[in-house]
Structure formats: C-alpha cells, structure tokens
Amino acid sequence: MPETKQRTAVIGGAGVAGMSLAYQLQRTGWQVTVIEANTAGSGTSRAAFGNLEPYSGGGPHNPITRKFVLTSLRDWAQWHDDVSRDARMPIEMVHKGTLELAFNQSEMLKLEKTVGEVKAEGIEFNARMLDRDALLALEPNVNPKAIGGLHFVDEAYVDTHVLLEALRKAGERRGVRFIEHDLVKGIIREGDEVVGVDTARGKVLADVTVLAEGSGVNHIAGVPHVRMQGIMGEAIEVRGPPGYVSRSIQYGDSFMTPRENGRIFLGATYRETERSPLERYRDRIDPNVAKELLNLNAVAVPGVRDFQVTREWSGIRDKTTIDQQPVVGRWQFSGLFISTGFYGLGITESPATAIALANLIETRSWGMIPPTIRSDRAGL
Numbered sequence: 001m002p003e004t005k006q007r008t009a010v011i012g013g014a015g016v017a018g019m020s021l022a023y024q025l026q027r028t029g030w031q032v033t034v035i036e037a038n039t040a041g042s043g044t045s046r047a048a049f050g051n052l053e054p055y056s057g058g059g060p061h062n063p064i065t066r067k068f069v070l071t072s073l074r075d076w077a078q079w080h081d082d083v084s085r086d087a088r089m090p091i092e093m094v095h096k097g098t099l100e101l102a103f104n105q106s107e108m109l110k111l112e113k114t115v116g117e118v119k120a121e122g123i124e125f126n127a128r129m130l131d132r133d134a135l136l137a138l139e140p141n142v143n144p145k146a147i148g149g150l151h152f153v154d155e156a157y158v159d160t161h162v163l164l165e166a167l168r169k170a171g172e173r174r175g176v177r178f179i180e181h182d183l184v185k186g187i188i189r190e191g192d193e194v195v196g197v198d199t200a201r202g203k204v205l206a207d208v209t210v211l212a213e214g215s216g217v218n219h220i221a222g223v224p225h226v227r228m229q230g231i232m233g234e235a236i237e238v239r240g241p242p243g244y245v246s247r248s249i250q251y252g253d254s255f256m257t258p259r260e261n262g263r264i265f266l267g268a269t270y271r272e273t274e275r276s277p278l279e280r281y282r283d284r285i286d287p288n289v290a291k292e293l294l295n296l297n298a299v300a301v302p303g304v305r306d307f308q309v310t311r312e313w314s315g316i317r318d319k320t321t322i323d324q325q326p327v328v329g330r331w332q333f334s335g336l337f338i339s340t341g342f343y344g345l346g347i348t349e350s351p352a353t354a355i356a357l358a359n360l361i362e363t364r365s366w367g368m369i370p371p372t373i374r375s376d377r378a379g380l
C-alpha cells in the first residue's frame with residue numbers, strides 16, 4: 001500500500017485561538033507546529049475572565065454570529081472534558097449562569113426587554129427574571145438595594161489560566177510541537193501558494209499556514225491587513241472568602257467573575273490603544289483605574305471594597321472596525337488561513353471556531369463557519 005504522508009500545519013500565536021486549533025487539528029491526524037513570540041498563553045487570553053456568555057455583557061450584535069456563539073457554548077462541555085482528560089488536569093468550569101442587576105424600574109424594564117429579545121430569536125436559551133428575594137437567595141452578597149435581576153441560567157465560566165495550560169499540555173500529549181520565543185516575521189510563498197513562515201530563527205515549512213497572532217497578524221510581512229482596532233481592557237483581582245460570589249455579576253459598566261477559591265475578577269475598561277501586538281498582556285495598570293474598578297463593582301457587591309487587591313492586569317481585545325466580528329477562514333492565498341478579531345468573546349467562541357476551522361482546512365468547504373465571521377466577507 002502506498003504510504004500517505006501526514007499533513008502538516010504551522011500556526012502563529014499560542015493564544016486560545018491558536019492552541020485550540022492546534023489541539024483540534026492534531027487530534028484529527030495533522031502534525032502541527034505552533035510558533036509563539038513569547039510563551040504559550042501569555043497574550044490577551046491570559047487577561048480574559050473566562051465567561052462563556054452569548055448574551056450577558058451584550059454578546060455579539062449579529063443574530064447569526066450569536067447562533068454560532070451558542071453552538072460554541074454547547075460545544076464547551078465536551079471540549080472541556082476532552083482537553084482536561086488529554087492534559088490530565090482538572091479545569092474549573094462552573095455552570096451557574098450570569099446575573100445582570102437592576103436598581104430601578106426602568107432598569108428592570110430593560111432587562112425584561114432583553115428576555116423578550118432572547119425569546120424572539122427563537123433559540124432555546126434559559127433567561128429568567130428575578131425579583132429581589134430570588135436575587136438575594138441566589139447571591140446573598142449583592143447590594144440589597146437592587147430590586148431584581150436577570151439570570152442567564154445557561155451561561156458559565158471557565159478558569160482561563162488553567163485552560164491555557166491544559167490546552168498546551170493536551171496539545172503536546174497529542175504531538176503538537178510548540179516553539180516559544182520565536183517571532184513569525186513573514187509568509188513564504190511559491191507563486192500563489194503559501195508554504196510556510198519565516199521566523200526570527202529560520203523557516204518552518206508546512207502544507208497549511210494559520211495566522212492566529214491576534215493584532216500581530218498585521219505585522220507579518222506579505223500578509224494583507226485586517227482592519228482592526230486594539231481595545232485595552234484593564235482589570236483587577238480581589239480575594240474574599242470562597243463562595244462570596246458564585247457566578248458572574250454585571251451591572252452597567254461593571255462586571256465581576258469569581259473562582260471557587262475566593263478570587264474575584266473585577267473589570268473591565270474598554271479603551272482604544274495602539275499598544276504593540278507583542279505586548280498583549282501587561283501586569284500593571286494605572287492605580288486610579290484600579291480604584292475606579294473597585295468603586296464601580298462595589299455598587300453591585302459592596303463587600304468587594306473591603307477585600308485585598310491581589311492582582312491587576314490589562315489585555316488587548318481585537319475589534320474589526322467594519323463589524324466587530326471575528327475573521328475566520330482562508331486568507332488571500334492558497335494554503336493560508338486566519339483566526340483573529342475575537343474582541344470580547346474569544347474564550348466563548350474557541351471550541352466552535354477551532355472545530356469549524358479545522359473542518360475547513362480538512363475539507364476545503366466553509367461548512368460550519370457562518371457568513372458573518374467568514375474571512376471572505378466584504379470590507380475587511
């Protein structure tokens with residue numbers, strides 16, 4: 001029998017997008033190399049709260065993308081089990097939903113309108129209004145001045161730091177090769193075909209090349225740009241007693257997400273930035289911003305004001321200027337693919353995106369990638 005050669009892929013960027021795709025491709029029979037400028041999982045993905053949230057926090061504006069995000073939310077259960085089994089490490093994932101609070105009647109009406117919109121989309125998704133008693137029964141430490149809230153019951157959160165470590169380990173156990181502290185500088189072309197990348201240390205040739213460097217895709221020689229704006233998100237962590245808050249709680253511009261060990265992330269700002277794509281995560285923020293975040297979140301849960309601040313950081317979200325939707329699929333040349341522009345939902349969307357993009361790479365048919373995030377849409 002003729003020997004079939006294992007197909008190869010090189011992926012630039014070891015964030016949630018690059019590592020999820022690497023894991024998916026490798027376990028479907030490819031030999032994958034990931035090249036990361038810093039260390040795996042040290043970019044924007046490290047800044048994420050890990051909320052899996054198609055609706056709360058606004059979610060995607062486009063109903064077609066929302067459907068895809070909902071698919072991803074459903075994919076999460078199996079994805080979580082697969083990654084943690086292959087990595088041989090548990091990943092905290094909590095399915096207690098997300099709460100949005102209301103402090104007056106007009107805010108209650110707004111939340112009711114959201115429930116109506118969810119129902120009108122005709123998608124099975126559990127969103128229910130809570131009165132004050134029900135709200136306090138669910139989260140006893142929210143501000144008792146709140147008059148009610150909306151519980152997106154089906155939403156969840158995942159511990160992103162552990163997830164990133166697990167994605168790397170799971171990938172490695174399956175055979176993914178990680179090259180860290182190496183920079184993708186350009187693509188290598190033979191005519192119209194991309195056959196690999198030029199890096200700071202040499203060349204990596206592969207059947208398929210994938211750009212998953214976040215805003216870094218626009219700094220790779222020979223690659224047509226995606227119009228994106230960097231939006232910095234600053235955040236802080238406080239430490240309280242375990243269980244003080246059990247689910248993500250949002251009010252106005254504030255949102256917090258707990259971990260089971262008592263850590264609570266408070267966030268986050270949205271500021272335009274021109275920061276370098278190689279500095280996608282930073283572990284210091286302006287002390288005034290830290291104070292602002294504490295005060296803002298203390299409206300929803302007053303007790304957080306008394307907790308010790310244990311960490312602060314910022315990350316860059318990639319917002320496509322045309323429609324704020326991701327860019328996933330083939331990119332300009334044969335053999336070249338892209339996965340970027342995930343803005344505030346890259347963790348939520350990671351399983352469905354990895355599965356759909358691996359499928360496109362394998363079958364060459366767009367299939368599972370919805371038109372609203374496809375890289376061949378006009379205006380990018």
Ligand SMILES: Cc1cc2nc3c(=O)[nH]c(=O)nc-3n(C[C@H](O)[C@H](O)[C@H](O)COP(=O)(O)OP(=O)(O)OC[C@H]3O[C@@H](n4cnc5c(N)ncnc54)[C@H](O)[C@@H]3O)c2cc1C
Pocket residue numbers: 012013014015016017018035036037038039040041042043044045046047048049050051052053182183184185212213214216217219220232233234235267268277278280314315316317318339340341342343344345346347348349
């Ligand atoms: C404060 C904050 C909170 C968030 N909360 C959530 C949330 O709760 N839920 C959610 O779904 N999403 C959330 N997000 C969004 C989410 O973090 C992003 O959408 C997601 O992490 C983007 O992943 P990525 O893999 O595209 O980027 P990254 O994780 O940044 O990965 C890109 C990698 O490419 C590397 N790189 C860049 N250039 C090169 C190069 N030339 N060569 C090699 N490597 C290169 C970088 O070093 C980086 O490691 C949040 C974001 C922020 C800032």
